[in-house]
Amino acid sequence: MTFSKIRKGGLLAAAIASLLASPAFAKVTVLGWPGGPEETALRAATDIYNAKPDVAENDKVELLFFNRDGFWDKLQADLAAGSKAFDVNLLATYSIGRYAPFMEPVELSGEAASVYGDSVLKTMQYEGKQFGVPTDLSLHFMYYRKDLIEALMKDDVAKAKYAEISEKHLGKKLQPKSPDEWTWDDYAATALYFTQAVNPDSPTRYGTVLQLKNLLFNMMVFQSLPRAYGGNWMDDAGKITVNSDAYRKGLETYKLLYDAGATPRDSLSYEFAEANAAYTSGQVAAMMQWNAAASDLTSKEKSPAVADVTDTVAPPAGPEGRFTHIHGLGFGLNKNAENKAGAQAFIKWLSSKEAALTYAKNNGAPALTPEVVAEVAKDRPDLVKLGEFASKYGYVMNGGTSAKALSVYELQAKEFTGYWSGQQSLDDALANTEKGMAELLK
């Protein structure tokens, strides 16, 4: 082969490669959350939008999906690099501040406030500006075995044992209560009672299953406990308040349950999927879990051992009331979008009642106001609780939408799991967290 042939071959290969590397000729490109109900719902909503006669050919929406693993880090890198590969991108409450410098505030439809309500719209706001439309809301339910709790409440011998266990481990005699009236102490007492390591007569191996992996999402599940005791990340003056009695109480409760064997020993490597697997085995009495698990845990096909006997309530209460951590997924506008007008039009429509109902009917999880959710309550009864809990008990920690919110969760995950695993003291864990948060949120 002569050199000139090699050169020609090289030129041809370069030409083919450049053709293959050309961006797709999309009109409005939307980067979505792949592989779950959110994708199904977004596809359904997009189909309706694209079929509208008043949507110009150049403004039709094309969806893009890549892997969930490392999604937020890849998105961060893409946005920082000024990527034009997508016009609209996914956004989460805890990452708004991180991405806001690379995005633009959006205009929602006039119906948005009546469809979602102010508290839910706030999950997509940063520094007073609306950066996205809140399509999916995540919060936490207390899932419990109603058969076990009902049996406990009817049995006087069991009640006496329950009181004995609670006095021994929690320092006070407690009586079994309906889960809707639980305080965090009642939850802990119930978890201990249904643990065979504590009560050999327990029908389940573990009273609860905690998600203790060094993972930021697990910290979101945990936050509602200290919050019920008045915990917050910082006060109105910006002073970090994590080194408090409220966080101390929350951390100690988890530690007590872990050390007593009320949760599997490997809980330190557990997250969403592992906790669900433990619960569906029928060997766990109650657990705090994301609302997203509801459909699986109550499905006879997917959870035959527990589907019929599982019920949900809001997380337990503390002296300051009952709280559930909320965060939303939504869609916002890339600052470098190539079709900004088309993207803005799609976002505006996405915040309308029509879009929200389509999204809800197709497996999405929007938190809708009671008037709107009533229209889909028959098909999606879980959305009724979602909307109710979000408006009654939902909260976002002070600083929870800041640029470093994700890093705060990461820091807490590292320090708190260090305490739960016995690698550092409670004082050290709280002091390290306070110091790190002061640095991150300054």
Next chain:
Amino acid sequence: MNTQRAHSSEFRLLVTPLVLFLLVFLGFPAIVNLIYSISDVSFETLRQPRITGLSNFAAVWNDSAFWQASWFSLRFGVLTALLECGLGLFLAIFLSPLIERRSWLMAILMLPLMVAPALVGLMYRLVLHEFAGPVPYYLWAWFGASFSFLGPTSAFWTLIVVETLQWTPFALLLFYMAYRAIPTEIVEASAMDGARRWHLLWFIELPLMAPTIVVALLIRFIDGFRVFDNVYVLTGSGPGGSTASLSIYIYEAFFKQGAIGKAVAASVILFAVSFAVLYGLNLIASRRKGAVK
């Protein structure tokens, strides 16, 4: 003379792409890394980093998590390299007659290498799960209790076992090839001289395989030292950062904390130490070679 000039011209043309590739893909990032390592930089200021001196290096140096991750990586790298090579060497010699007769066995033994490390992590998350995994299931059925595989005291050793199970076939492959390459005349001559099997192994075969053993140890140590995927998937660097390797430390500092300068400074330190160690080893190897001559 003309032919020589033509060859020289073609040589330059052929080498130019490689040089350009190295400059663009290695040289440029290296320079940017050096600048970032002495800068105050975030995702918002990637194009306008502010030079701040050696503060990032000081932050890394004074960070206990950095030393914890370094210690984890060192222990993990050394132990997995020794275990994989020890086991691989034993299997290569022990299974050699069998593999020689049934070569398809080698393909089966190599299967773990075909699985992506992240997938291995996911697989063991399932295998070791108390309610879904077969190992805890049988432990519970036989002993009425389940061992905590990923608890605070056992996570490190579980990760060592997982890594060893996946990468021992690599060492086995190298050692099998080296073992088969030993000249049969030498082995036969030794046997005729009355050498026992143990002596044959210790004084003939292992010395002849020594260069391969050293290379395998080095490759496996480097791979173990920079471990990321399976550890991150299995334990998420926890509990409490106790299973964070240096790679995970750098990744978390960069993406999770947004501390780009600190992450890059850690990678520069890692590069400097790796370079010094490799240079030292190369120097020792060169001197030995010189001494043998």
